[in-house]
Amino acid sequence: MKVSFKVNGKSETVEVSSDTPLLWVLRDTLGYTGTKFGCGKALCGACTVHLNGRAVRSCQTQIGSIAGSDVTTIEGLGGNHKVQRAWEALDVPQCGYCQPGQMMSASALLSTNKNPSDEDIDAFMSGNLCRCGTYPRIRAAIKAAAKMS
Amino acid sequence: MEKIVKNEARRDFLKVSGSAAGGLALAFYMPTARMAQAADGGSPNAWVKIAADNTVTIMVARSEMGQDVYTSMPMLVAEELEVDINAVQVEFAPPAEVYINSLLGGQLTGGSTAVRDGWEKLRKAGASARMMLVAAAADNWGVDASKCSAANGMVKGPGGKKATYGSVAAKASTMEVPKEVPLKPASQFKVVGKTKQKRLDTAMKVRGTAGFGIDTVVPGMKYAAVAMPPMMGGSLISYDDARAKKMPGVHSVVQYSRGVAVVANDYWTAKKAVATLDPQWDAGPNADLDMTSLWSKMEDASNGAGAVFRESGNADQGLAQADKMITAEYRLPFQSHAPLEPQNTTAHVTADKAVIITPTQFQQLVPHVVAGATGLKPEQVEVQTTFLGGGFGRRVEVDYCIDAAEISQAAGVPVKMVWSREDDMTHDSYRPAGIYKLTAGVDANGKLQALKFKSTSPSISSRLFPSIVKDGVDPFAVEGIDNFPYLADAGMNFSYVMHDTGVQVGYWRGVSHNLNAVALECFIDELAKNAGADPIQYRIDMLDMGSTKHAWSGLSAGVPVGARMKTVLEEVKKKSRFGKKMPAGKGQGVAVMEGYNTVIAIVAEVTVDSTMDVTVDKVTAVVDGGTLIHPDQALAQIQGSINFGQGAGMISEITVKNGTVQQDNFDGYRAVRINETPRVMDVHFVKSDGAPGGLGEPATAVIVPALANAIHAASGKRVRTFPALPENVAAG
Numbered sequence: 001m002k003v004s005f006k007v008n009g010k011s012e013t014v015e016v017s018s019d020t021p022l023l024w025v026l027r028d029t030l031g032y033t034g035t036k037f038g039c040g041k042a043l044c045g046a047c048t049v050h051l052n053g054r055a056v057r058s059c060q061t062q063i064g065s066i067a068g069s070d071v072t073t074i075e076g077l078g079g080n081h082k083v084q085r086a087w088e089a090l091d092v093p094q095c096g097y098c099q100p101g102q103m104m105s106a107s108a109l110l111s112t113n114k115n116p117s118d119e120d121i122d123a124f125m126s127g128n129l130c131r132c133g134t135y136p137r138i139r140a141a142i143k144a145a146a147k148m149s
Numbered sequence: 150m151e152k153i154v155k156n157e158a159r160r161d162f163l164k165v166s167g168s169a170a171g172g173l174a175l176a177f178y179m180p181t182a183r184m185a186q187a188a189d190g191g192s193p194n195a196w197v198k199i200a201a202d203n204t205v206t207i208m209v210a211r212s213e214m215g216q217d218v219y220t221s222m223p224m225l226v227a228e229e230l231e232v233d234i235n236a237v238q239v240e241f242a243p244p245a246e247v248y249i250n251s252l253l254g255g256q257l258t259g260g261s262t263a264v265r266d267g268w269e270k271l272r273k274a275g276a277s278a279r280m281m282l283v284a285a286a287a288d289n290w291g292v293d294a295s296k297c298s299a300a301n302g303m304v305k306g307p308g309g310k311k312a313t314y315g316s317v318a319a320k321a322s323t324m325e326v327p328k329e330v331p332l333k334p335a336s337q338f339k340v341v342g343k344t345k346q347k348r349l350d351t352a353m354k355v356r357g358t359a360g361f362g363i364d365t366v367v368p369g370m371k372y373a374a375v376a377m378p379p380m381m382g383g384s385l386i387s388y389d390d391a392r393a394k395k396m397p398g399v400h401s402v403v404q405y406s407r408g409v410a411v412v413a414n415d416y417w418t419a420k421k422a423v424a425t426l427d428p429q430w431d432a433g434p435n436a437d438l439d440m441t442s443l444w445s446k447m448e449d450a451s452n453g454a455g456a457v458f459r460e461s462g463n464a465d466q467g468l469a470q471a472d473k474m475i476t477a478e479y480r481l482p483f484q485s486h487a488p489l490e491p492q493n494t495t496a497h498v499t500a501d502k503a504v505i506i507t508p509t510q511f512q513q514l515v516p517h518v519v520a521g522a523t524g525l526k527p528e529q530v531e532v533q534t535t536f537l538g539g540g541f542g543r544r545v546e547v548d549y550c551i552d553a554a555e556i557s558q559a560a561g562v563p564v565k566m567v568w569s570r571e572d573d574m575t576h577d578s579y580r581p582a583g584i585y586k587l588t589a590g591v592d593a594n595g596k597l598q599a600l601k602f603k604s605t606s607p608s609i610s611s612r613l614f615p616s617i618v619k620d621g622v623d624p625f626a627v628e629g630i631d632n633f634p635y636l637a638d639a640g641m642n643f644s645y646v647m648h649d650t651g652v653q654v655g656y657w658r659g660v661s662h663n664l665n666a667v668a669l670e671c672f673i674d675e676l677a678k679n680a681g682a683d684p685i686q687y688r689i690d691m692l693d694m695g696s697t698k699h700a701w702s703g704l705s706a707g708v709p710v711g712a713r714m715k716t717v718l719e720e721v722k723k724k725s726r727f728g729k730k731m732p733a734g735k736g737q738g739v740a741v742m743e744g745y746n747t748v749i750a751i752v753a754e755v756t757v758d759s760t761m762d763v764t765v766d767k768v769t770a771v772v773d774g775g776t777l778i779h780p781d782q783a784l785a786q787i788q789g790s791i792n793f794g795q796g797a798g799m800i801s802e803i804t805v806k807n808g809t810v811q812q813d814n815f816d817g818y819r820a821v822r823i824n825e826t827p828r829v830m831d832v833h834f835v836k837s838d839g840a841p842g843g844l845g846e847p848a849t850a851v852i853v854p855a856l857a858n859a860i861h862a863a864s865g866k867r868v869r870t871f872p873a874l875p876e877n878v879a880a881g
Contacts, residue, residue: 031366
């Protein structure tokens with residue numbers, strides 16, 4: 001089927017089977033490889049993107065269900081988003097593979113909660129796995145980003 | 150150097166030479182065609198390329214899997230090359246003889262060796278290149294090189310003469326390679342040890358542009374999804390490709406050595422088509438394997454004789470004469486590497502060439518195994534290393550590179566093979582499980598007099614590097630214990646029972662430190678408790694201050710460790726306020742270890758609730774890692790290792806039923822999440838000008854006994870079966 005939607009503000013139309021996860025449309029069809037595949041079951045958060053401003057796991061979002069939606073990926077965060085600046089200032093990434101998903105979750109958290117507590121961070125970020133163990137810096141970077149304009 | 154033996158069993162490729170001083174020597178045959186690549190352009194040597202436009206490129210010959218080699222290794226080159234580290238380009242090196250890791254004998258990333266191996270080598274490479282650039286400029290000017298100097302990518306000569314590196318690079322590469330290469334003293338370091346140095350790969354990692362293996366795209370590329378036997382040792386009997394072949398977008402269905410693959414225009418189509426294949430499997434020799442029988446057989450094996458790998462005095466007599474005997478047995482489970490980027494490789498195999506683009510820790514081996522699988526020659530195989538989305542030892546294995554090459558060859562197109570998480574988790578080479586039996590004889594004051602330590606676990610090296618296994622001892626099964634740091638005057642005896650369980654095992658971050666040191670440091674805590682002593686002071690009082698004995702684990706051999714252990718223990722006592730009064734249900738625990746020439750003491754603080762559920766509240770670590778090249782990332786490695794080790798110690802476990810791994814994703818195999826990690830992690834480094842130690846692995850082991858000992862302090866329960874899930878704590 002043909003599906004039209006926006007990625008990072010740009011209109012896209014793709015022709016794929018309607019059950020294709022948004023993750024693979026982004027990565028294979030449209031070339032937005034910043035969004036990562038980790039588990040395929042919404043268990044690790046590596047594929048997190050924004051759908052109409054909300055964080056979703058793109059591996060569990062069928063393309064047929066999102067016609068007309070606005071999707072934002074790590075590429076669309078712009079590079080100068082306060083979360084990216086904080087991540088860079090604290091050198092959060094190690095291998096870096098989970099970090100696009102971490103930042104998409106963190107930016108969604110900060111869009112609704114300007115000053116998240118440790119408990120808020122735990123609750124919102126626990127769906128994003130990091131095998132390298134960058135958690136202390138993720139926590140610190142979210143707090144640093146919260147203080148940025 | 151010995152040549153590779155291409156075995157008929159195609160996954161057994163290596164012929165390995167014996168040990169050499171200071172490390173394990175794994176000697177490989179190198180395909181010589183690759184070597185020339187390293188030194189093209191204006192390259193004074195294989196580590197540095199300087200373009201006419203002054204672009205400086207530094208080659209990184211280790212794989213970047215998070216541990217910072219992309220920055221720390223160029224820092225070493227830049228220190229002596231006299232260039233701005235933040236302006237250099239970084240390239241991953243192809244397989245070549247010059248890039249062999251001399252601590253391991255192969256071009257291999259592992260064993261926390263990258264910086265230790267590079268410490269002198271890379272500074273000398275930078276210095277040698279700088280000297281050749283200076284010599285070239287001096288020659289142009291007709292002055293003596295000793296009248297010239299270099300700074301910030303520029304050669305300066307008498308009378309204000311200046312030449313950029315780019316302007317003399319081509320000539321420099323023709324100058325004589327200096328034989329004597331003096332290095333600057335630590336007091337003059339400008340790059341090494343710089344506390345504010347940023348990682349060179351952060352900018353691309355926060356923008357999503359860093360190229361991992363899974364992000365590879367080549368012209369004409371198709372996508373492959375696979376079906377592999379779910380049972381360990383199983384094989385494919387049949388499959389039905391009728392439905393798959395009719396699906397739009399499917400290119401082909403191909404059988405390969407260990408399974409069947411669908412090659413399609415996109416991954417999702419390939420994945421859906423694989424699900425229609427209805428593969429039938431022969432369960433193979435492990436069809437009945439489950440944990441009950443596995444542990445039972447291992448227990449039986451542990452009652453037999455082991456290979457003694459360290460001994461002094463007469464342990465049996467010492468035990469017989471002791472005032473009291475204390476025994477304990479610990480069991481540690483299998484673990485999966487589970488790097489977040491599932492295994493994948495992009496392969497393009499044609500009649501006379503193969504291009505393999507892959508996230509690998511062992512690029513040197515890839516040409517050989519791909520040649521073995523495809524009928525090409527190793528020198529016809531080009532390997533490109535990408536960023537690795539985690540490694541932890543999983544990508545020392547090259548199985549997935551072989552699979553992708555076979556699929557590309559069979560399909561006749563370039564193929565990106567991507568494993569599902571389920572493929573990855575059920576086709577790992579797992580961290581060995583093991584049984585650890587310790588017996589101590591103590592005097593009336595609880596002081597250790599005699600010790601027997603017996604481990605029973607599978608051998609990793611018997612499969613991967615069989616010739617380093619000698620007299621029944623795998624050097625990678627006795628780490629963290631053959632360097633036993635305490636005194637037991639009446640005698641000690643350490644033995645290892647090599648026991649194959651049918652589960653394929655592999656090198657997992659920290660390797661056997663994560664087994665032996667866990668058991669040992671838990672046991673020492675039991676001895677301290679028996680003595681009624683402060684567990685830190687108890688350890689300090691019995692430290693062996695003589696030279697260390699590493700009979701086997703060469704990766705950390707040869708350095709006195711007693712004094713360094715004393716320092717980190719004393720420091721961690723202060724920093725953690727060890728022994729402070731803790732509320733009910735809370736406790737502190739300590740552990741210490743030397744591994745990879747790094748000495749670490751950790752104090753963990755936990756809360757244990759009435760259901761025996763454990764919360765990790767705080768971790769304090771004191772680390773003597775010698776000279777720190779990139780201090781902030783040394784810190785990051787300790788932080789990350791503490792998180793990683795906590796998962797293994799507390800919640801993660803691989804089990805087997807009917808020969809099949811029962812955990813196939815992050816629901817069954819729990820990896821530690823942010824809400825489970827300590828809110829406070831306080832890491833201190835001992836100021837040291839000693840040789841750099843390895844930092845990527847040792848803390849993964851030390852955190853586990855620190856947590857277990859804290860659990861005891863909080864609850865009175867000894868964790869003897871790991872991970873420390875509530876049922877295992879309750880049983881203690």
